[in-house]
Amino acid sequence: MTDRIVRLLVIGSVIAVFLGGLVTGYVLGIHRTVEPGPPPPAPIGPPPGPGPRQLDALLDRFSTEIGVSPDQRAAIATVLHDGQRGLRDTMERLRPELEAHRAKIEGAIDQILTPEQRDRYHAMMPDGLPRPPGPPLP
Numbered sequence: 445m446t447d448r449i450v451r452l453l454v455i456g457s458v459i460a461v462f463l464g465g466l467v468t469g470y471v472l473g474i475h476r477t478v479e480p481g482p483p484p485p486a487p488i489g490p491p492p493g494p495g496p497r498q499l500d501a502l503l504d505r506f507s508t509e510i511g512v513s514p515d516q517r518a519a520i521a522t523v524l525h526d527g528q529r530g531l532r533d534t535m536e537r538l539r540p541e542l543e544a545h546r547a548k549i550e551g552a553i554d555q556i557l558t559p560e561q562r563d564r565y566h567a568m569m570p571d572g573l574p575r576p577p578g579p580p581l582p
Contacts, residue, residue: 499524546573 506512550572
């Protein structure tokens, strides 16, 4: 074998390995798009407050698992309702401050990203970062 044939064989082998890698990557990429994706991420932030049914279910658990009396159940129900009202009032007071922090974080993220990345970020999260729980601000 001459040097020229050896060189051509080496070049041909490199090209064959490269093309084999491309084909394998393409086939695996096609296969992965058919597989089901991971489950969606859990929502960020606390879940919405318990509704009447959830409070009743919680009070039922107090009755069955802890053995509270009917008077204790009524007192606990009052505490839970008052506590819920207090939390709602606190959130209403803090919501503007939390929203300002969220907007500041979004602005800092926008400053880090390139214009193209910023467009993709806003397409990915059209409503921006998750807002604090509660009714929207006016």
